[in-house]
Amino acid sequence: MIQLTEITRIFHMGDQAVHALNEINLSIKSGEYVSIMGPSGSGKSTLLNIIGLLDKPDSGHYELDGKIVTDLSETEQAQIRREKIGFVFQTFHLVPRLTAAENIELPLILSGLAPKERHTRVNEALLAFELQDRAQHRPSELSGGQRQRVAIARATIMRPTAILADEPTGNLDHQIGAEVMTLLENHHKTGTTLIVVTHDRELGARAHRQIAMRDGKIMIDQANDTI
Amino acid sequence: MTLSDTLHLSFKAIMSYRIRSILIVFAMALGVAAVIVLTALGDGARRYVVNQFSSIGTNLLVVMPGRAETSGSFPGMVLGQTPRDLTLKDAQLIGQLPQVKRYAPLNVGVAELSAANRLRDVTVLGSNANILPIRHMKLAQGSFLTQGSGHSAQIVLGAKLAQEFFPRTNAIGQRIRLGENRFLVSGVLVPQGESMGFNTDEVVIIPIDYAQSLFNTTSLFRILVEAKSHNQIQSTKQAILNSLKQSHDGEEDNTVITQDAVLATFEKILHALTLSVAGIAAISLIVAGILIMNVMLVAVNQRTTEIGLLKAIGANTTDIRRLFFMEALWLSLAGAIIGFLLGQFGSLLIRLIYPQLPAWAPIWASLAGVVVALITGILASLLPASRAAKLDPVTALSKK
Numbered sequence: 072m073i074q075l076t077e078i079t080r081i082f083h084m085g086d087q088a089v090h091a092l093n094e095i096n097l098s099i100k101s102g103e104y105v106s107i108m109g110p111s112g113s114g115k116s117t118l119l120n121i122i123g124l125l126d127k128p129d130s131g132h133y134e135l136d137g138k139i140v141t142d143l144s145e146t147e148q149a150q151i152r153r154e155k156i157g158f159v160f161q162t163f164h165l166v167p168r169l170t171a172a173e174n175i176e177l178p179l180i181l182s183g184l185a186p187k188e189r190h191t192r193v194n195e196a197l198l199a200f201e202l203q204d205r206a207q208h209r210p211s212e213l214s215g216g217q218r219q220r221v222a223i224a225r226a227t228i229m230r231p232t233a234i235l236a237d238e239p240t241g242n243l244d245h246q247i248g249a250e251v252m253t254l255l256e257n258h259h260k261t262g263t264t265l266i267v268v269t270h271d272r273e274l275g276a277r278a279h280r281q282i283a284m285r286d287g288k289i290m291i292d293q294a295n296d297t298i
Numbered sequence: 299m300t301l302s303d304t305l306h307l308s309f310k311a312i313m314s315y316r317i318r319s320i321l322i323v324f325a326m327a328l329g330v331a332a333v334i335v336l337t338a339l340g341d342g343a344r345r346y347v348v349n350q351f352s353s354i355g356t357n358l359l360v361v362m363p364g365r366a367e368t369s370g371s372f373p374g375m376v377l378g379q380t381p382r383d384l385t386l387k388d389a390q391l392i393g394q395l396p397q398v399k400r401y402a403p404l405n406v407g408v409a410e411l412s413a414a415n416r417l418r419d420v421t422v423l424g425s426n427a428n429i430l431p432i433r434h435m436k437l438a439q440g441s442f443l444t445q446g447s448g449h450s451a452q453i454v455l456g457a458k459l460a461q462e463f464f465p466r467t468n469a470i471g472q473r474i475r476l477g478e479n480r481f482l483v484s485g486v487l488v489p490q491g492e493s494m495g496f497n498t499d500e501v502v503i504i505p506i507d508y509a510q511s512l513f514n515t516t517s518l519f520r521i522l523v524e525a526k527s528h529n530q531i532q533s534t535k536q537a538i539l540n541s542l543k544q545s546h547d548g549e550e551d552n553t554v555i556t557q558d559a560v561l562a563t564f565e566k567i568l569h570a571l572t573l574s575v576a577g578i579a580a581i582s583l584i585v586a587g588i589l590i591m592n593v594m595l596v597a598v599n600q601r602t603t604e605i606g607l608l609k610a611i612g613a614n615t616t617d618i619r620r621l622f623f624m625e626a627l628w629l630s631l632a633g634a635i636i637g638f639l640l641g642q643f644g645s646l647l648i649r650l651i652y653p654q655l656p657a658w659a660p661i662w663a664s665l666a667g668v669v670v671a672l673i674t675g676i677l678a679s680l681l682p683a684s685r686a687a688k689l690d691p692v693t694a695l696s697k698k
Contacts, residue, residue, distance in 0.1 A: 150612065
């Protein structure tokens with residue numbers, strides 16, 4: 072359960088204040104599939120960063136699973152990111168010197184899990200995302216689709232309650248992008264909340280609930296009747 | 299994140315930037331090695347001098363005529379007096395002191411030595427039989443100027459002289475001319491080589507009476523005194539000064555230096571030299587530390603997106619700080635260890651090339667080199683590590 076109340080985020084560009092988010096009120100239930108769309112600079116990525124606790128709002132408060140998380144310490148927020156949130160980025164953000172398996176393992180390492188347990192979990196993930204023969208390859212030796220699969224495996228390895236994807240198909244061609252979306256949606260079907268930021272209408276239309284933003288405000292928030 | 303994972307991840311980072319890491323480790327190693335090798339040299343020189351100086355005698359005191367004055371003028375000058383010479387009588391007086399184990403009066407001069415058509419100038423020591431034990435010299439063959447037979451015209455030759463003058467025959471029992479007088483070779487010294495710039499292989503020793511008549515003098519150049527024990531050196535010095543003062547009509551016109559005091563001074567000077575050389579070498583360690591800082595700052599800059607990602611997947615500031623801290627620690631640790639080995643190897647090379655120089659780095663220097671390397675490495679990592687930890691994840695992730 073994500074509950075945003077009057078969230079405002081202001082960026083300062085020179086002497087001009089830009090309202091990236093302007094008193095946003097938003098409630099997303101656990102297990103929902105939401106797409107956030109809008110033109111560049113509409114505030115959709117900022118909204119995602121705030122939901123993912125990467126960014127702090129200038130005002131308003133944010134309740135996650137019944138707990139106000141806006142005022143938590145940096146360490147506590149890091150723990151929530153680790154345990155409850157999985158990020159998927161447009162540019163994958165894999166660590167170039169680590170192999171696919173090691174990249175997937177990273178969140179487990181950060182959580183302090185024992186190596187043996189980590190090994191089993193990583194192998195399961197490699198299998199689930201059909202990456203077993205790519206396990207020892209570095210990101211530079213992987214195709215775009217494979218990289219994003221590694222990134223999704225990494226985002227889901229901690230079994231988070233929400234997956235936040237920021238333009239997950241932005242660097243992929245249409246077919247591979249569709250495959251990646253299917254992977255994310257499959258994971259959503261296991262009960263995970265899925266929030267996808269995109270400016271691809273077709274992709275956005277796949278979500279059960281569509282939010283359109285402009286100038287830091289939510290313009291449209293509608294359920295997808297076709298599904 | 300557990301400690302072993304932190305160590306492992308930071309180690310991986312070092313291994314993947316190989317050239318960069320090798321260069322830093324090399325710089326650090328060079329600094330540590332410099333500290334070790336230079337202190338080994340300095341301390342080796344100190345030990346060399348101390349050994350040399352100890353080898354000339356044990357519990358040794360040297361009595362010299364005249365007095366080192368700090369007032370600039372000798373007080374006796376006003377009365378038209380000159381400093382009194384040391385005489386054989388003074389030497390005998392000293393010999394009667396209870397603290398004195400033995401004494402040897404000494405006259406030194408140069409005279410012409412000739413035998414069997416060979417001729418050369420030699421340094422002549424005039425003394426008594428005690429000079430041998432006092433100066434730690436040994437006879438290779440024959441007998442020394444036997445005590446009491448001071449009036450027989452005996453001569454003891456240095457090893458090299460015996461070899462030069464009597465290459466094929468045994469030198470003992472041969473006749474040899476020194477100046478105007480004829481001497482009977484009674485003994486040959488064991489070759490000792492040079493010590494304190496004085497080569498005993500090229501001297502001859504004759505009884506003090508002959509030396510005094512040879513050089514036409516009644517005064518002594520020095521009196522060498524050996525105290526009975528190390529503890530008695532100071533009291534011996536005082537006793538000698540007192541007894542000479544008495545016999546010289548209350549005038550303190552002699553100087554007694556002790557081997558101990560000279561040795562201590564040498565040690566002090568050379569130790570200070572070692573320390574300052576080590577200090578100079580330590581500067582290179584600090585330079586290496588600055589290098590580490592610079593490289594780590596570049597690393598933070600290069601890996602900004604990676605840091606952002608780590609934060610996004612749940613690393614907290616402590617995790618990030620530790621990762622970068624460990625990375626610098628690995629680098630300085632590797633540098634310290636390699637530098638230590640390099641330094642020991644360098645000292646070994648010096649010892650092989652100059653066997654007479656005991657170039658062992660003192661333990662404190664090796665330890666200090668390694669510890670300073672680690673500390674500079676750690677200090678140098680603090681700023682980059684905290685800069686990495688403070689990065690804002692959103693900005694970090696959006697960096698291209």
